[in-house]
């Protein structure tokens with residue numbers, strides 16, 4: 001079935017905090033520390049944890065949409081079936097990529113890495129496509145439920161390609177766009193506040209809004225492997241190697257970003273890995289997600305049905321949480337409404353024995369960059 005990424009448009013009801021005293025940051029931190037110490041936990045993360053890295057969230061603090069009404073993500077069928085849609089997608093992605101590639105993990109990713117070092121977390125399942133978990137803690141098993149922007153895949157031969165190199169190919173095929181991008185980057189770099197960059201509206205998938213841009217002139221290449229190996233004439237290109245659609249039948253060798261689009265099913269491998277992680281854990285801790293997507297919500301439902309621990313740290317209500325937190329639910333239930341970075345930062349401090357040990361743990365993990373930013 002299709003997996004739309006923003007299926008709900010109304011805010012979810014506000015949460016009921018558990019335990020009831022967890023209305024101060026210290027009590028909330030203690031509750032999550034206790035939750036993590038008492039079981040083998042899998043983490044489920046969402047867009048809320050990447051906000052501190054400068055990425056947009058789908059929802060605001062009270063569960064309302066932050067995105068303007070004009071934002072309409074591309075659908076899978078549209079991308080596969082329409083050359084003009086692919087031009088538009090890749091043009092926006094071309095401009096958005098350098099900003100996306102600069103994004104760095106934040107305090108939450110670093111705290112997750114420390115929890116892994118302390119042996120308290122066994123697996124991360126993320127809805128995010130920004131690769132920040134992958135960058136911050138490459139050895140902690142992580143399942144990217146909705147794929148990743150750092151790779152592309154050929155829809156014909158399934159060969160993966162790195163997004164970084166593809167950016168260079170797009171620049172060669174679109175010199176005017178490359179000049180435009182250079183102008184934006186230079187203007188951003190010469191301005192300490194990067195106000196020009198900030199004024200370009202970034203969407204959660206890393207592309208940008210460019211009203212009135214000449215998308216139809218944008219060019220993109222087909223899969224190099226297919227072009228070399230498939231029969232001559234089955235894949236059409238112009239004199240510079242840009243893809244030309246096949247008017248007599250379906251176009252082959254289409255390169256698509258490694259993310260799951262609206263209307264596209266999540267990969268069965270990712271789904272199975274995520275389910276296996278939840279089934280082998282004693283608890284699931286949701287961080288910065290309203291579980292609006294079915295694929296994420298279903299994992300928490302599995303945990304609920306198994307009667308294992310469920311913890312949620314999220315600003316704003318979460319889809320179906322009244323069911324997970326209903327009276328008589330089996331297993332420990334913790335519901336916190338504070339910023340994830342504050343809670344997890346405090347948990348790591350508490351569980352690693354204060355600043356001294358925390359310093360040691362951070363150094364052992366090769367990352368002391370955020371020390372001192374914790375209260």
Ligand SMILES: [Zn+2]
Nearest residue numbers: 154157223226
């Ligand atoms: Zn191919």
